[in-house]
Amino acid sequence: MKVLLTHIKELLQVRDAAPNLVSGKDMATLPTIKNAWLLLEGDRIADYGSMDTVPQHDVSETIDCSGKMVLPTWCDSHTHLVYAGNREQEFVDRIKGLSYQEIAQKGGGIVNSAKKLQNTPEEELYRQSAARLEEVMRLGTGAIEIKSGYGLTTEAELKMLRVAKKLAENYPISVRTTFLGAHAIPSEYKGNKNGYMDLLCNEMLPKVASENLAEYVDVFCEEGYFSVEDTHRLLSEAASYHLIPKIHVNQFTALGGIAAGVQHNALSVDHLEVLTDADIAALQGSKTMPVALPSCSYFLSIPYTPGRKLIDAGLPLALATDYNPGSTPSGNMNFVVATACIKMKLTPEEAINAATLNGAYAMGLSSSHGSITKGKKANVIITKEIPSYGYLPYAFGSNLIDAVIINGEQL
Ligand SMILES: [Zn+2]
Numbered sequence: 001m002k003v004l005l006t007h008i009k010e011l012l013q014v015r016d017a018a019p020n021l022v023s024g025k026d027m028a029t030l031p032t033i034k035n036a037w038l039l040l041e042g043d044r045i046a047d048y049g050s051m052d053t054v055p056q057h058d059v060s061e062t063i064d065c066s067g068k069m070v071l072p073t074w075c076d077s078h079t080h081l082v083y084a085g086n087r088e089q090e091f092v093d094r095i096k097g098l099s100y101q102e103i104a105q106k107g108g109g110i111v112n113s114a115k116k117l118q119n120t121p122e123e124e125l126y127r128q129s130a131a132r133l134e135e136v137m138r139l140g141t142g143a144i145e146i147k148s149g150y151g152l153t154t155e156a157e158l159k160m161l162r163v164a165k166k167l168a169e170n171y172p173i174s175v176r177t178t179f180l181g182a183h184a185i186p187s188e189y190k191g192n193k194n195g196y197m198d199l200l201c202n203e204m205l206p207k208v209a210s211e212n213l214a215e216y217v218d219v220f221c222e223e224g225y226f227s228v229e230d231t232h233r234l235l236s237e238a239a240s241y242h243l244i245p246k247i248h249v250n251q252f253t254a255l256g257g258i259a260a261g262v263q264h265n266a267l268s269v270d271h272l273e274v275l276t277d278a279d280i281a282a283l284q285g286s287k288t289m290p291v292a293l294p295s296c297s298y299f300l301s302i303p304y305t306p307g308r309k310l311i312d313a314g315l316p317l318a319l320a321t322d323y324n325p326g327s328t329p330s331g332n333m334n335f336v337v338a339t340a341c342i343k344m345k346l347t348p349e350e351a352i353n354a355a356t357l358n359g360a361y362a363m364g365l366s367s368s369h370g371s372i373t374k375g376k377k378a379n380v381i382i383t384k385e386i387p388s389y390g391y392l393p394y395a396f397g398s399n400l401i402d403a404v405i406i407n408g409e410q411l
Pocket of ligand 1: 080
């Protein structure tokens with residue numbers, strides 16, 4: 001099956017030899033070919049060039065992309081897409097003035113989602129999650145990370161991860177899974193956090209590992225949740241099962257969790273709305289990707305991750321949605337890219353690099369995703385007719401996607 005895209009107004013993120021990630025000043029460069037063609041063969045990118053070199057291949061399908069941009073699909077490296085129900089009532093409580101923390105204190109928040117999830121049968125959880133996955137694929141996401149963390153019992157955590165693995169089997173999108181049992185302290189362990197830590201380390205982690213349900217481990221390192229000390233303990237335990245850390249840190253307070261993550265070779269540290277110079281220093285020279293989640297800042301009205309500061313310090317930055325029922329009920333990466341430009345002052349080039357190549361890095365998918373490179377996955381977004389790629393974040397409320405191809409399959 002060969003598909004030839006012709007007369008592409010501009011082919012974005014074209015990299016003959018793609019780096020694993022882009023940092024600092026290099027993020028300002030987005031390599032493109034104007035008036036281009038792109039050949040997809042099966043599930044891979046076969047070749048590309050400018051129209052004066054268009055091949056006379058015997059192809060199964062030709063798609064005329066006149067006036068349209070083509071770019072690699074988004075890589076969303078941080079989601080909680082598997083969940084049950086919604087938290088619309090808390091949304092109204094917040095409108096009326098309660099804070100995220102106040103809602104959590106009165107039994108809402110993560111613990112509320114956990115109760116719903118524990119009582120939802122696996123098939124129903126799959127059905128709800130599959131609908132969300134189909135929606136984000138149509139919005140141009142071609143690789144996604146999905147976390148557990150709304151189970152908070154061994155059985156419910158395993159149920160979430162089994163659902164995520166089943167989605168991976170049944171859909172063309174690449175799915176990476178993360179064990180986030182340390183998302184909140186369940187009500188049964190109120191006042192006994194160490195008891196829950198024991199359950200995480202002695203029962204949940206071994207089961208997740210033996211059933212091969214996750215590639216990564218996560219912890220919500222935050223005041224009122226898990227301390228830096230807890231983070232060290234969990235990540236040390238997880239290392240013995242070869243689970244790589246991708247952690248929630250610095251959302252509301254800077255406790256030193258970033259340095260702890262770097263020390264445990266975290267693939268990414270995510271959130272970073274509150275960031276100190278010491279945190280930036282800890283990231284320098286590391287292989288850890290900082291990940292910003294601007295839709296979460298938007299929804300909760302909390303500060304945005306100082307992405308400009310991270311990039312200006314020579315660091316890389318990835319963008320992800322944080323799709324979850326409490327703080328970000330949206331998996332729309334187009335909105336994330338726009339919000340990064342509008343609120344975090346990233347340029348369109350920086351935001352697109354952060355949402356493709358660097359997002360792929362934050363899921364260990366650099367060799368197969370995130371750029372238009374020969375041999376990488378045939379994952380592309382074909383836009384509607386637009387004047388320039390800067391128009392994508394500019395016209396933030398419009399759906400500018402005409403078609404999405406994932407793993408060679410047009411949706
Ligand atoms: Zn999250």
